[in-house]
Amino acid sequence: xxxxxxxxxxxxxxxxxxxxxxxxxxxxxxxxxxxxxxxxxxxxxxxxxxxxxxxxxxxxxxxxxxxxxxxxxxxxxxxxxxxxxxxxxxxxxxxxxxxxxxxxxxxxxxxxxxxxxxxxxxxxxxxxxxxxxxxxxxxxxxxxxxxxxxxxxxxxxxxxxxxxxxxxxxxxxxxxxxxxxxxxxxxxxxxxxxxxxxxxxxxxxxxxxxxxxxxxxxxxxxxxxxxxxxxxxxxxxxxxxxxxxxxxxxxxxxxxxxxxxxxxxxxxxxxxxxxxxxxxxxxxxxxxxxxxxxxxxxxxxxxxxxxxxxxxxxxxxx
Numbered sequence: 496x497x498x499x500x501x502x503x504x505x506x507x508x509x510x511x512x513x514x515x516x517x518x519x520x521x522x523x524x525x526x527x528x529x530x531x532x533x534x535x536x537x538x539x540x541x542x543x544x545x546x547x548x549x550x551x552x553x554x555x556x557x558x559x560x561x562x563x564x565x566x567x568x569x570x571x572x573x574x575x576x577x578x579x580x581x582x583x584x585x586x587x588x589x590x591x592x593x594x595x596x597x598x599x600x601x602x603x604x605x606x607x608x609x610x611x612x613x614x615x616x617x618x619x620x621x622x623x624x625x626x627x628x629x630x631x632x633x634x635x636x637x638x639x640x641x642x643x644x645x646x647x648x649x650x651x652x653x654x655x656x657x658x659x660x661x662x663x664x665x666x667x668x669x670x671x672x673x674x675x676x677x678x679x680x681x682x683x684x685x686x687x688x689x690x691x692x693x694x695x696x697x698x699x700x701x702x703x704x705x706x707x708x709x710x711x712x713x714x715x716x717x718x719x720x721x722x723x724x725x726x727x728x729x730x731x732x733x734x735x736x737x738x739x740x741x742x743x744x745x746x747x748x749x750x751x752x753x754x755x756x757x758x759x760x761x762x763x764x765x766x767x768x769x770x771x772x773x774x775x776x777x778x779x780x781x782x783x784x785x786x787x788x789x790x791x792x793x794x795x796x797x798x799x800x801x802x803x804x805x806x807x808x809x810x811x812x813x
Contacts, residue, residue, distance in 0.1 A: 513790035517569045519576065529588035532604035534577035540610045544641075545639070545784050547572035548601070548612075551718040552621030552646075553702070556583040560620060564765075567773050568795075571781050575612065577601055579626065581698040581705065592701070592708040595765035602637070616640040616780060619767060621735070624648060625709065632719040641725045642779060644772075645762050647736035649718060649743040652710050717779040718747065726779040728772065730760035753779070 511521070519535040526532065535557070539548075547568060551560040557576050565574055578585040579597050587600070605612035616639045619627025624646020631638040725748050729741035738756060745754045755775050757764045765772045 499783070505558075507558060510562040513562055514558065514576070517565055517574075519569075519574060522608070524607045525583060526600060526603050526607070530580065531584070531586055532577055532580070532600055533584035534604055536575055536602075536608055537573045537641055540552045540573045540608075542610075543638070544571065544573050546575065546612050546615035546616050547633050547780065548575045548577070548605070548617045548627075550577065550601070550617065550619040550623030550627050551579065551582065552619075553706075554622045558583075560765075564631055564773065565771060566774075569776065570798065571784070572616075573612075575605060575615070577604065578611065579623065580699045586698065592704045594625040594629045594709070597626045600634055602634055612641055613637060617641075618642040618644065618776065618780075619646060621646050621762065622705070622709075630723040631723050631725075635722060638723055640780060640783060641721060641723050642726045642728065642776060643725065643744065645730055645733055645736055645764065647740045649747050650717055650736070651713055658721065714742070715747065716773060720748060722751060724779075724783070726755045726775065727752055728764070728775055729754070729756050730762055730764035730767070731756050731758045732760060733762045733764075735762040739775065745758055773794065 514521075514535050518538050521536045522534055524532045524534065549557070549561045549564070554560070561576050565576065568574060580587050580600055585600075587596075589596070605615070614637055617627040617630055619625070619642070621644065624643040625648055627641060628643055628648045631717045661686050664692040664754045682777050727741055727744055727748075729736075729738050731738060741754055741756065757768050757771050757775075760767045760771075782803070
């Protein structure tokens, strides 16, 4: 039976083209300790703009998870979009699997850029939210504002299933991630397998170790409180990290935190309700820098068509 056309790789190509057309370039930083970090960075950083780091979650790579978002923020920020360790082209030979290690690796990679990043705001999706929160806690002077999206940072011990990934499991996962799941059950298994092989084929055991490290010995009393202005965004119907964890984080962070719950959305609210997601980000991030940012009447950009032409079935972060 002939192999399916690789829709996944085709869309990867589209997103790479869109990132490049948006003024970003692909870089690889060797941290000289067995760790290599891939990151999309500005081709020509603008010193008059603030810096913004977008951290992806589990599932697809950074291209897929942020490909439809970057066009809204390129006019306002120097964007940095990394692959976390064991995703995309990032990896390590070191044994540390904690979100703290991920956070330190990202910060080191940013500081190794030709124009070192000394101050930035952070947006983290799901697992990326664990990493973003850790960055804010470890690098208080460097991190200005924080956005945590559907990330159970304030969870305590919780069992994580170690089921293998297969087309049937992916269908189940999408069902949990979305409040109104897209019809992935109608997709042929070969297309789902194509996605899994492209996105999840490498570092499978290492990614399981990343998940295991999250709840290991985790207690709310041990989680540091961050002091930066923080926006918490959650899907009302999230079945991966229940919305109670959002309220728990709001209580934990305190008066510096703002909570926004998106109604009739699940864990993948960035895909289900993209306009609401972007609006919340813009209000919290762009408006806060309004006095320092260049005017941009709208988000129109001739390069936006690259992303729009690539739009198909979107992939959730986990």
